[in-house]
Amino acid sequence: MADDIPNIEELSTIVHSPPKTPWMDTPTVIRKGMFCHPANPKSLDYLSMPYGRKWAPMEEDWKLPENWVEIISDGLRDRLTRFRSLRIFMDCCVRCGACADKCHFFIGTGDPKNMPVLRAELLRSVYRKDYTLAGKLLGRMVGARPLTYDVLKEWWYYFFQCSECRRCSVYCPYGIDTAEITIIGRELLNLIGLNIDWIATPAANCFRTGNHLGIQPHAFKDMIDFFCDEIEDVTGVRVNPSFNRKGAEILFVTPSGDVFADPGTYTAMGYLILFHYLESQGLDITWSTYASEGGNFGLFTSHEMMKRLNAKMYAESKRLGTKWILGGECGHMWRVIHQYMDTMNGPADHLELPKSPITGTVFQNAASTKMVHITEFTADLLRHNKLKIDKSRNDHQILSFHDSCNPSRGMGLLEEPREVIKGVCNHFFEMPEKTIREHTFCCGSGSGLNAGENMELRLRGGLPRANAFKHVHETHGVNTLATVCAIDRAALPTALDYWVPGMRVTGVHELVANALILDGENERTTDLRGEPLAGMEEEE
Numbered sequence: 184m185a186d187d188i189p190n191i192e193e194l195s196t197i198v199h200s201p202p203k204t205p206w207m208d209t210p211t212v213i214r215k216g217m218f219c220h221p222a223n224p225k226s227l228d229y230l231s232m233p234y235g236r237k238w239a240p241m242e243e244d245w246k247l248p249e250n251w252v253e254i255i256s257d258g259l260r261d262r263l264t265r266f267r268s269l270r271i272f273m274d275c276c277v278r279c280g281a282c283a284d285k286c287h288f289f290i291g292t293g294d295p296k297n298m299p300v301l302r303a304e305l306l307r308s309v310y311r312k313d314y315t316l317a318g319k320l321l322g323r324m325v326g327a328r329p330l331t332y333d334v335l336k337e338w339w340y341y342f343f344q345c346s347e348c349r350r351c352s353v354y355c356p357y358g359i360d361t362a363e364i365t366i367i368g369r370e371l372l373n374l375i376g377l378n379i380d381w382i383a384t385p386a387a388n389c390f391r392t393g394n395h396l397g398i399q400p401h402a403f404k405d406m407i408d409f410f411c412d413e414i415e416d417v418t419g420v421r422v423n424p425s426f427n428r429k430g431a432e433i434l435f436v437t438p439s440g441d442v443f444a445d446p447g448t449y450t451a452m453g454y455l456i457l458f459h460y461l462e463s464q465g466l467d468i469t470w471s472t473y474a475s476e477g478g479n480f481g482l483f484t485s486h487e488m489m490k491r492l493n494a495k496m497y498a499e500s501k502r503l504g505t506k507w508i509l510g511g512e513c514g515h516m517w518r519v520i521h522q523y524m525d526t527m528n529g530p531a532d533h534l535e536l537p538k539s540p541i542t543g544t545v546f547q548n549a550a551s552t553k554m555v556h557i558t559e560f561t562a563d564l565l566r567h568n569k570l571k572i573d574k575s576r577n578d579h580q581i582l583s584f585h586d587s588c589n590p591s592r593g594m595g596l597l598e599e600p601r602e603v604i605k606g607v608c609n610h611f612f613e614m615p616e617k618t619i620r621e622h623t624f625c626c627g628s629g630s631g632l633n634a635g636e637n638m639e640l641r642l643r644g645g646l647p648r649a650n651a652f653k654h655v656h657e658t659h660g661v662n663t664l665a666t667v668c669a670i671d672r673a674a675l676p677t678a679l680d681y682w683v684p685g686m687r688v689t690g691v692h693e694l695v696a697n698a699l700i701l702d703g704e705n706e707r708t709t710d711l712r713g714e715p716l717a718g719m720e721e722e723e
């Protein structure tokens with residue numbers, strides 16, 4: 184972790200009392216550690232996004248196009264026409280404050296502009312000035328203000344301090360979804376080239392090579408071949424996945440974080456072991472080296488970009504002639520699939536209603552998207568007793584489960600991951616009720632914020648999650664946090680290391696693979712990470 188991160192005492196001292204000045208008069212101070220680097224102009228150019236240039240957030244001059252006010256005003260007018268939800272969200276907030284203390288960034292920073300109600304107000308105040316009679320006539324008296332350079336900077340700073348997690352929307356009596364307001368806020372900023380690089384470059388890479396890291400097809404395959412070697416070392420069994428195989432029944436798509444970043448790599452090994460196990464029972468599945476990314480950084484950019492990036496996996500399923508898609512453990516992939524895909528690129532009529540070739544279960548919930556989450560698939564296998572499991576191989580881990588914001592709030596995936604964990608592990612404890620399921624706290628790094636330069640923001644935002652985990656660590660000895668999202672797997676080790684050092688983060692299918700008994704396997708002495716199983720410490 185970077186040396187300039189404040190120590191734990193400093194970050195734990197959070198003042199939640201509001202400043203003395205009204206919010207419009209409280210200047211926004213853009214502070215190092217709380218924002219990500221601006222987008223690389225090359226990445227914006229690659230995506231045909233306008234006004235790619237070098238600029239610096241701490242400098243006075245952001246090198247805006249001359250007519251930036253006009254561009255944003257036109258952009259807002261256009262979106263108010265196209266998105267009825269935006270107009271409703273702009274008009275119907277009653278400022279009841281139910282959402283105010285629900286955002287992990289407000290809890291962790293104490294900054295009132297991180298209250299969801301105020302985050303929305305940043306945009307709503309400008310809307311009010313131009314689109315409401317009261318705002319036009321009475322201005323500030325009714326919370327209206329013009330779009331100035333300072334307001335624009337405030338937008339950039341705070342719209343990129345929202346992880347679009349939607350926790351606030353669970354508590355809003357009117358269903359106002361501040362994440363949707365953030366999406367629109369970012370769309371407007373993108374019209375004048377104000378993005379962050381942690382979003383723009385992965386989006387550009389994904390558009391070019393099929394995954395966020397810009398890995399080319401042969402390197403993607405090499406990495407999976409490497410996992411096959413690792414699996415053989417641990418289990419004695421050789422797995423042989425297929426790639427880009429035309430006519431396979433199922434296309435498998437997972438986030439590239441599972442393939443290229445620890446500890447997600449162990450989750451990828453988990454998928455490979457499970458698929459190998461099921462081969463003899465009729466599983467006919469292929470990986471694609473082209474649709475090599477489930478994640479969709481378009482969600483963090485604009486509706487248009489989300490649509491463009493989502494199209495790829497469906498185009499690949501068409502090219503290969505598969506019948507349906509099985510999706511790995513990913514966060515925003517699933518929110519895009521469930522909330523947006525149908526109106527953007529769907530329905531996926533070239534595919535068939537997914538049916539498990541092992542159990543015969545028909546996944547009616549995927550009737551339109553034709554895409555099944557792997558925990559739905561594996562939970563179904565466990566329910567039908569199709570897996571030979573030795574739970575004790577996970578006994579060195581005492582687990583809790585972090586509901587990733589997008590699969591839990593975006594698609595209601597609450598039970599299946601728990602069913603799978605309990606089906607393959609002996610020791611499981613829930614974190615406090617108001618911090619799990621649809622109330623789950625964000626990892627603090629979603630929505631394109633998982634960079635190094637904004638570490639203070641990430642750690643502050645990760646505090647509520649880490650705090651709930653610390654509770655079960657102290658009361659039940661929990662030492663492992665399972666999750667079904669690649670950004671969580673990348674972000675949570677850092678947050679936990681800071682707030683609750685020494686803990687482990689895992690994907691659910693890493694646990695499945697540890698427990699799965701393969702035909703012809705060696706006696707296992709270690710887990711997939713090469714760490715000794717309970718009772719095997721001496722033999723290592």
Ligand code: SF4
Pocket residue numbers: 285286287288297298299302344345346347348349350351352361362365625
């Ligand atoms: S969507 Fe999440 S990060 Fe954004 S304001 Fe709401 S609670 Fe905060």
Ligand code: SF4
Pocket residue numbers: 275276277278279280281282283299300354355356357358359
């Ligand atoms: S809970 Fe909803 S209505 Fe109440 S302040 Fe927040 S956004 Fe407005």
